[in-house]
Amino acid sequence: MTFSRTLGISILLLLPRMGWGDEISGLSVEIKETSSTKFDLVATTTINSQFSALISLNLVNMVPSTSQTLFNLSGVGQTTLLSLDMVDPNGGYSYSFGYQWNFGHSGTAHNDDYPYRIPYSTSESFKVGQEYFGTFSHHNSYAIDWDLPEGTNVRAAREGVVIDLKEDSNEAGTEDRHLHMANYVTIGHDDGSQAVYVHLQMNGALVELGDWVATGEVIGLSGNTGFSTGPHLHFKVSQQKSPADFSSIPTLFVDKNGNALNSDAGGNLSSLTEDQTYEGSADANFAVTAQTIRKSTILNGSSKWRTESWLGTFYDPEQSWIYHPNLGWLYPVDAENSSIWLYHSTRGWAWTDQASFPWLYFHSSAGWKYFLANAGLYNQASGEWETLVP
Secondary structure, eight states: OOOOOOOOEEEEOOOOOTTOSOOOOOEEEEEEEEETTEEEEEEEEOSSSEEEEEEEEEEESEEESOSOOEEEEESSEEEEEEEEEESSTTSOOEEEEEEEEEESOOOSOOOTTOEEEOSSOTTOEEEEEEOTTOTTTOTTOOEEEEOOOTTOEEEOSSOEEEEEEEOOOOOEESSGGGGGOOEEEEEEOTTSEEEEEEEEEEEEEOSOTTOEEOTTOEEEEEBOOEEOSSSBEEEEEEEEEETTEEEEOOOEEEOTTSOBSSBOTTOOBOOOOTTOEEEOOTTOOOSOOOHHHHTTOEEOTTTOEEESOTTOOEEOOSSSOEEETTTEEEEEEEOGGGEEEEEETTTEEEEEETTTTTEEEETTTTEEEEEETTTEEEETTTTEEEOOOO
């Protein structure tokens, strides 16, 4: 039996950061032989972050175990992405593979209705120094600069997971070498988008890789590092549909009362206005977010349906109410110990958590009921099933 093996080529796609960071390793893919006729394609991640990997294959007399080529990974460890099996065990074979990867998970579409906050406190007001497609350094980018003094608390404009950061630089300027010297924090969102907060001061990242941060949480201290002419915060959101499909996008910004700042009557988004001063809104408390059921789920940004939740699949416009196909419209409120209260229009308040569900405790009847899709609620006290009317 003759065979050939072509070693896979690692194609490292750095997180698009306008040259702000040094090259960072984090993911590698290799072939491991598990038998004389079978090989596994294994990804190794060495940083506590989120990753997306896109695989390409060139096979002779071999077939993959799945047609899937795009994979989302989390944390540190090894993951078998797919297996390669020989079609004719007596024939010759060959394989080669390539991959691209990036920090953060990939998603199908950005949730364009998500209300991004101005990323500093409601007690502060700062001027926009450069708007979308600005003439100094934003020529091809939906990026915003705010003129924040050094040491200002930078807050998360949207909740998510810290997927990348840099904080070891103390130099700024406009030479080419400064393109790699900016400190930053990057937060990955559940629809595959990412927000990057750039030009932080040295040791100015106040979060760690893998941390989950809430909207309004302080994540860093503003500074003047990298390609910069003075202290400011550079903010940009990019959508990652795959490591090979990554681009900056406009976002909806809201003030401290939840009012849109850059959307017209038709929902068209423009930039915040250069030289105009804006109050912060990151720490405003104008919406119930109920992260207990949203955390670690996947949001389809175009359809607003959220999957992989312990509550099941539900429609989530990321406002106050959610819609569950079997439970109807629910108003969720986070409680202690990662539990949640759900308000139902006809049955009132019910309490549950990941360990208890599908049992729900109903406040009005002071008893537990078991939820079963398409059947309703089983009343533990009466031993009877109740029809659930959404």
